[in-house]
Amino acid sequence: MSSHASKPGQPAYHSNFIRQRIEADLASGRVKAIKTRFPPEPNGYLHLGHAKSILLNFGLAKEYGGSCNLRFDDTNPEKEEQEYVDSIIESVKWLVPEFDGKALYASDYFDFMYQCAEYLVSSGHAYVDSQSADDMKRNRGDFTHPGVDSPYRSRSAEKNLALLREMRDGKHADGAHVLRAKISMTSPNINMRDPALYRIKRATHHRTGDKWCIYPMYTYAHPIEDAVEKVTHSLCTLEFEDQRPFYDWLLGKLADGGLLQHPLPVQIEFARLQLTHVMLSKRLLIKLVEDKVVDGWDDPRMPTLAGARRRGYTPEGFRRFAERIGVSKENSWIDYAVFEDCMREHLNEIAPRRMAVLDPVKLVIENYPEDKVEMMEVPNHPQNAELGKRHVPFSRELWVERNDYQEKPGKGFFRLFPGNKVRLRYGYVVECIGYDNLTDTVRCKYLSETRSGTPGADSVKAKGNIHWVNVKHAHRAEIRVYDWLFVVEKPNGIENINLASLKKTY
Ligand code: ATP
Ligand code: MG
Numbered sequence: 001m002s003s004h005a006s007k008p009g010q011p012a013y014h015s016n017f018i019r020q021r022i023e024a025d026l027a028s029g030r031v032k033a034i035k036t037r038f039p040p041e042p043n044g045y046l047h048l049g050h051a052k053s054i055l056l057n058f059g060l061a062k063e064y065g066g067s068c069n070l071r072f073d074d075t076n077p078e079k080e081e082q083e084y085v086d087s088i089i090e091s092v093k094w095l096v097p098e099f100d101g102k103a104l105y106a107s108d109y110f111d112f113m114y115q116c117a118e119y120l121v122s123s124g125h126a127y128v129d130s131q132s133a134d135d136m137k138r139n140r141g142d143f144t145h146p147g148v149d150s151p152y153r154s155r156s157a158e159k160n161l162a163l164l165r166e167m168r169d170g171k172h173a174d175g176a177h178v179l180r181a182k183i184s185m186t187s188p189n190i191n192m193r194d195p196a197l198y199r200i201k202r203a204t205h206h207r208t209g210d211k212w213c214i215y216p217m218y219t220y221a222h223p224i225e226d227a228v229e230k231v232t233h234s235l236c237t238l239e240f241e242d243q244r245p246f247y248d249w250l251l252g253k254l255a256d257g258g259l260l261q262h263p264l265p266v267q268i269e270f271a272r273l274q275l276t277h278v279m280l281s282k283r284l285l286i287k288l289v290e291d292k293v294v295d296g297w298d299d300p301r302m303p304t305l306a307g308a309r310r311r312g313y314t315p316e317g318f319r320r321f322a323e324r325i326g327v328s329k330e331n332s333w334i335d336y337a338v339f340e341d342c343m344r345e346h347l348n349e350i351a352p353r354r355m356a357v358l359d360p361v362k363l364v365i366e367n368y369p370e371d372k373v374e375m376m377e378v379p380n381h382p383q384n385a386e387l388g389k390r391h392v393p394f395s396r397e398l399w400v401e402r403n404d405y406q407e408k409p410g411k412g413f414f415r416l417f418p419g420n421k422v423r424l425r426y427g428y429v430v431e432c433i434g435y436d437n438l439t440d441t442v443r444c445k446y447l448s449e450t451r452s453g454t455p456g457a458d459s460v461k462a463k464g465n466i467h468w469v470n471v472k473h474a475h476r477a478e479i480r481v482y483d484w485l486f487v488v489e490k491p492n493g494i495e496n497i498n499l500a501s502l503k504k505t506y
Contacts, residue, residue, distance in 0.1 A: 016327050018056075018268055022064055022233060031232045031263050034066035038092070039073045039106075039225070042084040042206075044282035045297040045304045046091045048339070052273040055322040057235060058096045069229055071104040075221045077203035085206075087297065091305035095315050106225045107207045113216045113224050114168065117179060117198060119257045121160045126197060127153055128163040129180045136178070139185070140193055147185035147193040167200055170213045174200050181220075183249065191242050192249070195219055223247045226265040227254070234265045237272040238331060244269070270327040276489045277336040278303045284493060293497060294485070301485040301501050311482070314350070317343040336484070352380040352387055355425070355467040358479055358505050360399035362471065363416075365430060367445040368396040373472075377453060378426045394427050397471040404466045405442050407435060414463035416442055422464040426452045429462045479505045 025031045036057040040050060061068035070092050074080050085103070092099050120126035129136065129150045141147035155163075167177055179198035187193055197220040202213045216224075223246075226234045234247075244267045251264045273280070280303060288294050288302070298306035308318075321342040325334055355378075374394045381387040405416040415422050416432045423429050429450040433443040449456035481503045488496045 014326060017329065018060065018233070018235065018270065018327060019063075021266075021268060022060065025232065026064065034061060034064045034232045035068070035230055036061050036066065036233055036235060037069040037071050037226065037229060037231050039071045039222070040088050041073045041076065042081065042088060043076075043079040044084060044286055045087050045302075045306055047280045047282075047285065047305070048275060048278065048303045048308070049273040049280045051095060051305060051318050052322055052325070053235070053237075054092060054095055055319060056270070056327060058099065059319075059322070060233075060235075062098065066232070068099075069104050069231070070099065070102070071225060071229065072106060073218070073222065073225070074105055074107045074205070074207065075216050075218060077201065077205040077215060080206045082206060087306060091309075094309055095305060095318060097315070104229065105207060106221055107205060109221075109225060109228050110208060110212060110216070112228060113221060114214075116224060116254055116259055117164060117216075118161060119259055120181065120197070120253065121164055121179070122157055123253070123257060124157055124182065125253050126179055126181050127155055127160050128167070128177050129153070129194075130177050133175060140190065141185070143190070147190075149185050150180075150194070153182065153185075153194075164198075167198070167214050168212075170202075172200055174202055176200060179214075181246070181250070183246075189242055189245055191219070191246050195246055219243055219246060220250065223250050223265070223267075224254070227251055227260045231265045232263065234267045236267060236269055238269045238329070239272075240267065241269045243267075269329070271329060271331045273325070274331065274333045275303070275336050275339060276333055277484050277486045277491070279486065279491050279493070287494060291494075293494065300480075300482050303485075312347065312351075313343045314346050317346040320346060333490070349384070353382065355392070355469055356477070356479065357399040357401055357467070357469050357474075358481075359402045361402040361405060362439075362441040363398045363400045363430075363444055363468070364441050365396050365398075365428075365444050365446045366433070370396060372396070373470075374451075376426045376451075392426065393470045393473045394424075395470055395472060398424065398468040399471055399474060400424075400442065400466055400468045404464075405432075405435060415466055416444075416464075420464075421447075421460060421462045422466055423450075423452075423462045425465050425467050427468070428452070429460045476506065481505070 022034055038054050038057045040046065058068045072085060089101060089103055093101055117126065129152050131150050131152065139148040139150060163177060164179060166172060177200060178196045180194040180196050183192050183194055185193050196217050198214045198216055200213060201215050204210055205212065247267045251260060254260045255262060255264060289297055294302055297304055298310045300307055300311035321339050324338065324342060372395060375391040376394045377389050378392045379385065379389050406413055407417065409417040418432055418434045421429050421431045428446040430444040430446045433445060435442050447460050450460050451457060483498060483501045485498055485501050486496050487498045
């Protein structure tokens, strides 16, 4: 692998087979500028796998001075909804600051797709098949058996065109006919055995309403969508590799007929993201929401972009993750810890710190004046002074974590136990006297010369450093502690859900 010199202000990155292909196409002049696209089907919210594809497509476009489209692949009228469209636009905007929010729709090309179909029929490259679905399936053959020509394969172009128009005009029942490409029923690649191009389906589309009762198949629609938008490099996941010959066949035929212009888009496949402890199947995610296993698509435990955002994860964390895992031609599992690491690394740099006590026990400083309040200066970030400081009130009674106190300390425990000294973070060093059962309080006395930030701060050694909040000034809050939704490494489904993935304290 070769690597570029890093650009100023950007991390070094490695070349890969996609970048090499793009650079070769630019160098040879096959394309003048590159254009990519991210083509979600609006049938669910975007998930972490989509993030990989979004950052790859928008990232390459930016890197090579090209552009990237967000295009809804809305050719399947069932299961598609406006709510999904809106959430997808929102998520892409969040993840990609340079995205202008403009979305394109495959359904806007339905007229052109149909025009292409008429051309393919007229030029003898497509025909209407009237076999039953069962016969069609049987006659397709399989990996070891060649397919068999449909008895309708030799219909004349005129007859096919008349039938196609009747299909479009609603003269035939759902499933009565299918428009198929005429390629070869004996191709070793089953995808080339006269794939279906159009089916009859009476369904209301979320954008075109009832205008159409025939809808294009994904494999037919997608290459045309790319070509219409003058996409140069169409990136998709590995399972589409066997579709590539049809992608090229179709665009080649339409270009021969003058319906498309060169340069035609090329399809390049990469490995999909698979993360341990996560399920990225839209069907499962929809079920989690519908069955109220989680509290919506943006539940912080959901592997959706909306969930990640609510969890506090950042677009920059996603970019680091995408760069770290790279792209490959081999499907593999990425450990969820790698993803969390990228997020933690970025959050560690930017997140302002605050003190909160989740499981409180009261600590009383017996030699500290009853009504005294001292304002302690506390940095918002331990390393980054630019994030500023704040003042936190300190007084005689504080809340500390219950597990910061042990009557009989275990090995390596340096916090509160009788006779030990510990620093109250950004406050004073206190010495623990003991614990009072009756009032459930930890008793302490403070060493008045040890206030943080003063010359005496280090005059007394304390190994432990614990956080606290002032009883008088504390605010009550509901704290939600989220764990992984799946503790098993490769979950199979809803049966593997971690029922303890959300704990609330008040
Ligand atoms: P469906 O089964 O509903 O088609 P999908 O995950 O393919 O699910 P799409 O909306 O079609 O969903 O995906 C949009 C784009 O995101 C596609 O280009 C697809 O290749 C890419 N994509 C989807 N899942 C992943 C993944 N896990 N890793 C990388 N890219 C993905
Ligand atoms: Mg898909």
